[in-house]
Amino acid sequence: MAETILVVVEQREGKLSRVSWETIAAGQAIVTATGWTLEAAVIGSGVSAIASEVAAKNVAKVYDIESPKLEPYTPDAFAHAFEEFLGKHPAKLVLMPHTYQVRDFVPKLATALQTTAISDVVGFNYEDGKLLFTRQMFQGKFVADVSFAGSGPCFVTFQNGSFRADKVETAAALAPVETVNVDIPDNIVRNRPQEVFKEAKQAVDLTQAEIIVSVGRGIKEQKNIDLAKQLADAIGGELAASRPICDNGWLPMDRQIGSSGQTVAPKLYLALGISGAIQHLVGMKGSRSIIAINKDSEAPIFEIADYAVVGNLFDIVPPLIEEIKKARG
Amino acid sequence: MKILVCIKQVPQKDAPLKLNDAGTWIREDVSYEVNEPDAFALEEALQQKQKHSGEVVAITAGPVRASQVLREALAKGADRAIHLEDDAFVGLDAYNTARAIAAAIKDDKFDLIFTGLQSDDYGYAQTGVILAQILGLPHATIIMQIEKTDTGIRVKRELEAGFFQYVDLPLPAVLTIQSGINKLRYATLIGIKQAKTKPLRKVTLPEVQSAMGSNLQKIEKLYVPQKSKNTEFLEGPPAEVARKLVEKLKNELRVI
Numbered sequence: 001m002a003e004t005i006l007v008v009v010e011q012r013e014g015k016l017s018r019v020s021w022e023t024i025a026a027g028q029a030i031v032t033a034t035g036w037t038l039e040a041a042v043i044g045s046g047v048s049a050i051a052s053e054v055a056a057k058n059v060a061k062v063y064d065i066e067s068p069k070l071e072p073y074t075p076d077a078f079a080h081a082f083e084e085f086l087g088k089h090p091a092k093l094v095l096m097p098h099t100y101q102v103r104d105f106v107p108k109l110a111t112a113l114q115t116t117a118i119s120d121v122v123g124f125n126y127e128d129g130k131l132l133f134t135r136q137m138f139q140g141k142f143v144a145d146v147s148f149a150g151s152g153p154c155f156v157t158f159q160n161g162s163f164r165a166d167k168v169e170t171a172a173a174l175a176p177v178e179t180v181n182v183d184i185p186d187n188i189v190r191n192r193p194q195e196v197f198k199e200a201k202q203a204v205d206l207t208q209a210e211i212i213v214s215v216g217r218g219i220k221e222q223k224n225i226d227l228a229k230q231l232a233d234a235i236g237g238e239l240a241a242s243r244p245i246c247d248n249g250w251l252p253m254d255r256q257i258g259s260s261g262q263t264v265a266p267k268l269y270l271a272l273g274i275s276g277a278i279q280h281l282v283g284m285k286g287s288r289s290i291i292a293i294n295k296d297s298e299a300p301i302f303e304i305a306d307y308a309v310v311g312n313l314f315d316i317v318p319p320l321i322e323e324i325k326k327a328r329g
Numbered sequence: 330m331k332i333l334v335c336i337k338q339v340p341q342k343d344a345p346l347k348l349n350d351a352g353t354w355i356r357e358d359v360s361y362e363v364n365e366p367d368a369f370a371l372e373e374a375l376q377q378k379q380k381h382s383g384e385v386v387a388i389t390a391g392p393v394r395a396s397q398v399l400r401e402a403l404a405k406g407a408d409r410a411i412h413l414e415d416d417a418f419v420g421l422d423a424y425n426t427a428r429a430i431a432a433a434i435k436d437d438k439f440d441l442i443f444t445g446l447q448s449d450d451y452g453y454a455q456t457g458v459i460l461a462q463i464l465g466l467p468h469a470t471i472i473m474q475i476e477k478t479d480t481g482i483r484v485k486r487e488l489e490a491g492f493f494q495y496v497d498l499p500l501p502a503v504l505t506i507q508s509g510i511n512k513l514r515y516a517t518l519i520g521i522k523q524a525k526t527k528p529l530r531k532v533t534l535p536e537v538q539s540a541m542g543s544n545l546q547k548i549e550k551l552y553v554p555q556k557s558k559n560t561e562f563l564e565g566p567p568a569e570v571a572r573k574l575v576e577k578l579k580n581e582l583r584v585i
Binding site for chain 2: 199236
C-alpha cells in the first residue's frame with residue numbers, strides 16, 4: 001500500500017533553512033526507495049509564499065498550516081496544530097529537520113499522539129519492506145539502525161548535512177497547495193516568548209577566515225590555549241574552539257564553532273584535541289580540508305578528516321610550529 | 330522551590346567503547362560518569378535553592394552502578410535521591426524512561442523539573458519534553474538562565490547560530506538545561522560525609538511497569554559509521570609527523 005510521507009519544512013522570517021531543503025531531499029530519496037507518496041507542509045502565520053516555493057519541487061501536495069497563534073513559535077501551539085492536522089491528514093512518516101525548534105516540540109507532539117520520534121537521523125535504508133533509520137549514538141562514535149514499532153505516525157528528524165539540498169528534485173508542474181486553518185484555543189498556550197536577539201555584536205567573524213586552528217577539550221587547561229594561539233599565528237589563521245572551551249571561558253563565545261556558534265567552511269580547519277561531537281561537526285564539516293590531531297583513535301573527528309594524527313597534541317604542536325616557521329622563512 | 334533533577338550515568342567521555350557480541354549495544358565494562366548537561370542541571374537546581382530555599386531531589390534510572398551519580402548529587406547538596414534501579418532501564422526509549430520517571434514521582438509535587446538537554450549515549454534530546462507532556466506541564470528547552478518572576482519564571486533559551494530568546498513560563502514547569510549555564514561545584518569532604526545519611530529511595534521496575542509500554546523504537550544494529558572520506562593517517566615520532574604535516578600544508582593544501 002502506498003503510505004504517505006509528510007515532510008515539514010521550517011521557515012524563519014519567510015525563508016526556508018538549508019536543512020529544510022535537505023529534509024525534502026531525504027523525503028524524495030525515501031519515496032524513490034519505497035514508492036510511497038511525498039507531501040509537504042509549511043506551518044506559521046502568513047506563510048503561503050513558502051508553500052508556493054515548496055510546490056515547485058517534486059512533491060504530490062503542499063499543505064499551508066495557518067493560524068495567527070503560530071507566530072511567534074510556542075511548543076503548545078505547534079504541537080496542537082500538528083495534532084489537529086495529522087488527525088485529518090494521516091501520514092505514516094513525518095520528516096522534519098533536526099533543528100532546535102523541532103527538538104522543542106516534536107517529543108511533545110509524538111507523546112500526545114502516543115508515538116515516537118527517531119531523532120538526529122543521518123540516513124535510512126529500505127530492505128525487504130522494512131524501513132530502518134540510521135542515527136548517531138555515543139556522540140557520533142557509533143551509529144545505530146533503528147526500526148519503528150508503533151502504528152504511526154513515526155516522526156523522524158534529520159541532522160544537518162545528511163542529505164544534499166542541491167539534490168532536491170523539481171517537478172514539471174506545480175503541486176497543489178491546500179491552506180489548512182487550524183483552531184488553537186486561547187488557553188492552551190502557556191509560554192510567553194519575547195523577541196529573538198543576539199548577544200553583544202560578534203567581534204570575530206570566523207566565516208571569513210581562510211585558516212582556522214580550533215581547540216577542544218584535549219587542550220586540558222586554560223594556559224595551554226597559548227600553544228594553539230602560537231600555531232594559529234605561525235600559520236596565519238584564526239583561533240576558534242569547541243563549545244566546552246568557550247563554556248569554561250577559556251576563549252570568548254564568539255570564537256565558538258558548532259550548532260550554537262558559528263558555521264564555517266575555511267580552506268583549512270586544523271582541529272586540536274577535538275573529539276568531534278555532532279554539535280561541533282555541523283559547524284565545520286563543510287571545510288575544504290580538515291587536519292585533526294587527537295589522542296583517541298576512535299574520535300569521530302577522524303571520520304571527516306583529510307589528514308589525521310593519532311597522538312598527543314602537546315608532543316606534536318611544538319615541532320609543527322617550528323616546521324611551519326621554517327617553511328615560511 | 331522544590332526541584333527535581335533527572336541525572337543519567339553515561340560512559341566516560343574518552344572511554345574506549347566496544348560493541349557487544351550481538352552488535353546491539355556497547356560492552357558495559359567501561360568507566361561511567363554523570364552525563365555532562367545533567368551535571369549543569371544539578372548545579373542550577375542547587376543555585377536556585379540557595380536563592381529561593383526549598384528542596385533539590387535527584388533521580389536516575391539505571392542499574393546498580395548508576396547510584397554513583399546520585400551519591401555525587403547528594404554530596405554536592407541535593408537533599409534526597411530516587412533510584413529507578415534495574416538493568417532494563419538502560420534499554421528504554423525516551424518515552425518509556427519519561428513514563429517510568431513520572432510514575433516514580435507521582436506522590437511528589439515539584440515546582441521545577443530539570444534534565445540535561447540530551448544524553449551522551451542515546452542523544453535523544455527528548456526525555457525532558459516528553460516528561461512535561463506526560464505531567465501536563467509547560468516546558469522550555471536548551472536553557473541558559475533562569476530567573477524567578479512574580480508569575481513564574483523567565484528563562485533564556487539558546488537558539489541556533491548565536492541567537493537567544495527570553496520566555497516567560499508559569500510554574501510548575503520542565504526545563505532542559507544546556508551545558509555552560511553555570512560553573513560546576515566540587516563536592517566537599519563534609520558533603521561526601523553528609524551524603525551517606527541522606528535518604529535514597531529505590532524504586533524497582535515492577536513498581537512502575539504498569540505505567541510503561543513496549544519501546545516504540547528499537548536498535549537493530551549498532552556499528553562504527555562508515556567513513557565518507559579517505560583519511561590519510563600520518564604516523565611516526567612527533568618531529569617526523571610535524572614534517573609530514575608541513576609537507577601536506579605546502580604541497581597538497583597550498584596554505585603555506
